[in-house]
Amino acid sequence: MYIENDWFSAEKIHLSGQCFRWKKREDGGFLIPAFGKELVLFQETDKKIYLDCTEKEFSDIWKDYFDLSFDYAKHAERASAEIGSDYLTAACECAKGVRILKQDLWETTISFIISANNNIPRIRKTLGLLCETFGRFPNPDEVYYLGAENLRKCGVGYRDKYLLSTAKYFMDHNVHEQLKGKSYKEAKLSLQKLSGVGPKVSDCICLFSLGLRDAFPRDVWIKRIESEHFGGHFPEEKSLGGAGILQQYLFYYERSLSKALEV
DNA sequence: TGCCAGGCAGACA
């Protein structure tokens, strides 16, 4: 089926550092694994997208996954005007088409625990090896029973103990239920009880899984941008409830300038 | 070859 959206770039989302398992195929299509499904997507024009799925699958899964109900163009325009930064305006223009995905909570948690003090190509590689072991993204008990030694063979490094502890927590608790209905600040605080989840990783989980757009993950790139272009602090309070979206544009823009955007 | 990476936990003052 086809959809039309003037703020959708599969290529940019793929490169944006929020999802690590998308694959670009030789025929130009994107293989998108999520929620136990695999979607094939073709970007035919800058606004026309072909999704190889039924309308029911689209409305049940992918519409929400791609956050298609939110008007990104309007938000970029309004927030950009409110903040009045040339750098941000340029970032919005450059990152036009980047959307914030609503990804699976467990997968997002594991992915961003692995992301700590790591680089994107290696995060992809490690998650790839982990999935190769099971033929799909492993569930909590599979990660837990895989054990520290085998996790290290996948390249998780010193984060093995964090993964084991967090996997056990997911086995013993309904984390979805615990986070349901929580505000951004409540959810962030709650997530930080997990091993390997601190201020930055919890923000990533809030933003890239829970759809909490107030979350503003500060990694080394964003801190550098804040220091060089925003007097040391980005004005989240002027972001009209979508600081996290702007954060992602800034991250994408700065990385594109430094030519760090690769898969 | 050394620096760096979508940071965190634990020790210590």
Place this chain on the structure above:
DNA sequence: TGTCTGCATGGC
């Protein structure tokens, strides 16, 4: 409460 340090490992 704030600051400092060690951490696995491969990309660049």
